[in-house]
Amino acid sequence: MAGGDLQASDALVAVPLAATVALAVALVVVTGLWLRERRAARRYRALFETPRPQVPDHVPPAPATVRRQRAAVVVNLSKFSDLDPAAQLRRQAYVDAAFRQHGWEEPLWLRTTPTEHGAEQAREALAAGVDVVVACGGDGTVRSVAEALAGTGVPMGVLPAGTANLLARNLDLPHTDLARALDVVFSAPDQPVDVGWLEVDRTGSDPVPERHLFLVMAGLGFDAAVMAGVEDRLKRRLGYGAYVVSGARALWGPQARAGVRVDDGPWHQVRTRGVIVGNCGKLTRNLVLMPDAEIDDGYLDAVVLSPRGGIDWGEVAWAILTRDRRGQRRVQHLRGRTVEVRLEAPQEVELDGDPVGAARRVSVAVDPGVLLVRAHPWPRTARR
Structure with a gap:
């Protein structure tokens, strides 16, 4: 075989080999994180298997002249489907007792439904005049409650009960310990945070885009x-592992032609596998997609991912694992108050993990400081 033919043959072998190695490294990292999350989730579920006797069942009532505070808990019971009805009642009784112990009235419990995901329940809580609305569920429940509370001045507490719990991770809220999460509701200050608004134009010329x-x-x-491909059955059984399965399915695909504009700047034409806009940037404790993103800085951060194959996905994984801020040919970083994306062909869209x-x-536009979240000061990014 000629020297040129041998080099070409070696190159053909090296490309899939490098892609396989990159994918294997990524799967090892994600699997390790998933196993840690599974252990934390088991500890969290174990909290409800027996009553918590350290919380007294009765606290002397406050003087009649003192108004006691009241909370509403908007709960998504589907997140507790692995608990039997008795365990769910013990969980609710524990939360009620914790509020009584702190001198509050027993909370108003409002359950989400398959068609009402939390916003309607939060508005009902506002009409009842509560002092804080606590979202007990996954990121979808938290987002829906926040949509009703933004701009009202009524704070939101969070009792995380989902798989990802992205907001809790970014605000350093306890997401595997109910007692600690309740302590935050009782003792933390109200922190003003930004929210993002996403307009979805399905045809490219919708007269009234969804918001x-x-x-x-x-x-x-x-x-x-990836989010659209996650099956609820696998999500309940595998937790983060369901995202690994869906990600492996979606890894190989064509790039899309898109135009991207930040604020009122010029349009830039790109070929991309994905554009992600962040109000904050953490995926898990150790995986940070947007290292400079802060939830209260009045800006949005964005990344444009442009891998073409296995080796390029390895570059993307390396940029994320090393918290690269400079960007490179396969990962571009953007920052502004608004981000617009136009596509030649429709692409799947998600927000906070929900397709x-x-x-x-x-x-996408930022609305600075319009939501109050009960949280202790969280770790800040160290910009270089």
């Missing part, structure tokens, strides 16, 4: 396809 609030991230393309269907155009 959705998000707290963590909104994206289109690869990450939205919302396909669209040909999306517009």
Whole structure:
């Protein structure tokens, strides 16, 4: 065989080999994180298997002249489907007792439904005049409650009960310990945070695009396809592992032609696998997609992912694992108050991990400081 033919043959072998190695490294990292999350979730579920006797069942009532505070708890019971009815009642009784112990009235419990995901329940809580609305569920429940509370001056507490719990991770809220999460509701100050608004134009010329609030991230393309491909059955059984399975399915696909504009700047034409816009940037404790993103800085951060194959996905994984801020040919970083994306063909769209269907155009804008969240000061990014 000639020398040139041998080099070409070696190159053909090296490309899939490098892609396989990159994918294997990524799967090892994600699997390790998933196993840690599974252990934390087991500790969290174990909290409800027996009553918590250290919380007294009765606290002397406050003087009649003192108004006691009251909370509403908007709960998504589907997140506790692995608990039997008795364990669910013990959980609610524990929360009620904790509020009584702190001198509050027993909370108003409002359950979400398959068609009402939390916003309607939060508005009912506002009408009842509560002092704080506590979202007990996953990121979808938290987002829906926030949509009703934004701009009202009534704070939101969070009792995380989902798989990802993205907002809780970004605000350093306890997401595997109910007692600690309740302590935050009782003792933490109200922190003003930004929210993002996503307009979804499905045809590219919709007269009235859909408008959705998000707290963590909104994206289109690869990450939205991953979220859309997660099966509820696998999510309940595997937790983060369901995202690994869906990600492996969506890893190989064509790039999309898109135009991207930040604020009132020029349009830039790109070929991309995904565009993700973040109000904050953490995916898990150790995986940070947007290292400079802060939830209260009045700006949005964005990344444009442009891998073409296995080796390029390795570059993307390396940029995320090393918290690269400079960007490179496969990962571009953007920053502004608004981000617009136009697509030649429809792409899947997601916000805070929930798929919302396909669209040909999306517009994202930040609304600074309009939501109060009960949280202790969280770790800040160290910008270089």
